[in-house]
Amino acid sequence: MLEPDYPIRTARLVLRTFTESDLDALHAYQSLPEVARFLLWEAMTREQAARSLKHRVEHPTIEKEGDGVVFAVEHRETGELVGEVNLGWLSAEHGSGELGFIFDPRHHGHGYAREAATEVLRMGFEQLGLHRIIGRADARNTASGKLMERLGMRKEAHFVKNELVKGEWADEVVYAMLAQEWQARP
Ligand SMILES: CC(C)(COP(=O)(O)OP(=O)(O)OC[C@H]1O[C@@H](n2cnc3c(N)ncnc32)[C@H](O)[C@@H]1OP(=O)(O)O)[C@@H](O)C(=O)NCCC(=O)NCCS
Structure with missing residues (x-):
């Protein structure tokens, strides 16, 4: 069970729940083909973004295996929504979870994804008590691979060629971290 202690503050960011008022900012990046390029969905219409937002608003906690939470990532100084990070509980028996991240391209290259994803690893290991957290990406998504290495x-x-991404067979890479590695990090 994970009931995050919202809002979660890092040096430059706040991780919080999504609210209905995030629709414009969420749609601004979900509608970009460059954001969806290596994801399993197409650039979203406003209606699709509204449906995805509703799901996020209604699921602020993780109660059982199979649940996931998507955190809105806001810049502390400007109040802008810069992106999102997510945590899913894959298996209770095996203590496993999955991390994900999507940031607005206007806010790439500042280390925000890394800062927010570190908090997700912390919650996964220290609050949900996971044994292992994985991250998956299209092998062509070098920004995602670099981020997971930096984490x-x-x-x-x-x-x-195990995933059909926008009509093409794509390679997939899987990264992982164990709780003992989280505890031993420098
Ligand atoms: C994957 C994704 C989140 C990575 O975003 P990002 O901004 O590159 O990631 P980081 O937060 O780690 O930032 C790293 C960059 O910021 C730079 N940076 C600047 N200031 C920094 C700081 N204070 N701390 C750390 N890095 C900093 C780093 O040098 C690095 O630049 P580089 O890539 O040119 O080497 C982003 O590309 C994205 O949203 N893509 C679209 C959606 C997607 O594909 N998601 C992943 C699905 S698997």
């Missing part, structure tokens, strides 16, 4: 995650797998 201290280990590349464990490279699956060849």
Whole structure:
């Protein structure tokens, strides 16, 4: 069970729940083909963004295996929504979870994704008590791979042409971190 102590503050960011008033800012990045390029969805219409927002607003906690939470990431100084990070509880028996991140391209290149994702790893290991957290990405998504390496995650797998991404067979990479590695990080 994870009931985050919202709002969660980092040096430059706040992780909070999404609210209905985030629709414009959320749609601004969900509607960009460059954001959806390596994801399993197409650039979203405003109606699709509204449906995704509703789901986020209604699921602010993780209660059981299979649940996930998407955190809105806001810049502390400007109050702008810069992106989102998410945590899913994959298995209670195996203590596993999955991390994800999507940032507005206008806010890439500042280390915000890393700062927010570190908090998600912290919640996953220290609050949800996970044993192992993975991250998956299209192998062509070098920005995502670099981020997971910077987070201290280990590349464990490279699956060849195992996902159909926008009509093309794409390779998938899997990164992981164990709780003991989280505790031993520098
Ligand atoms: C994946 C994604 C979140 C990475 O975003 P990002 O901004 O590159 O990631 P980081 O927060 O780690 O920022 C790193 C960059 O900021 C720079 N940076 C600047 N200031 C920094 C700081 N204070 N701390 C850390 N890095 C900083 C780094 O040098 C690095 O630049 P580089 O990539 O040129 O080496 C982003 O590309 C994205 O949203 N993509 C679209 C959606 C997507 O594909 N999501 C992943 C699905 S698997």
